[in-house]
Amino acid sequence: MQLEQIVPMLQLAIGPVIVISGVGLLLLSMTNRFGRIIDRSRILAESAHAASGTFIVHVEKQLTIMMRRAYLLRMAIAFVTLSLLLDSLLIIALFLSELVSFEASIFIIILFICCMLSLIAGLIYFLADINVSLSALKIETEVQQNSIAKA
DSSP, rough: OOHHHHHHHHHHHHHHHHHHHHHHHHHHHHHHHHHHHHHHHHHHHHHHHOOTTTHHHHHHHHHHHHHHHHHHHHHHHHHHHHHHHHHHHHHHHHHHEEEEEEEOHHHHHHHHHHHHHHHHHHHHHHHHHHHHHHHHHHHHHHHHHHHHHHO
């Protein structure tokens, strides 16, 4: 295969490669959030052992929210990772279809659509996590306001 034949294949694969870069950064952000949720849950679980009264109710609410957020982020990470996998398969399919002169347009279109649908699903779960995190902040704010009012 000549260089003149390889360059168009590389140009064709540039779009999906850029998707990998962007989605990879999104996945990094999601995994960082997931790690923070795990760390915060461990701290809350430790403080639940020493808690009493209304504070234990607050901790239990927070832990419930953390579990919900962890589930949402796990789903978001799974869908975004699937999107990366499909994008990688798309790049391979593009190269192979050009390399062996095989008509794979339908397969490539289906891979691309599935890749984008998976990314969309991951982003929806990510947005859901952000909304749930606001409810955790609301509980924390209410506890702080109650403790200030009692003082």
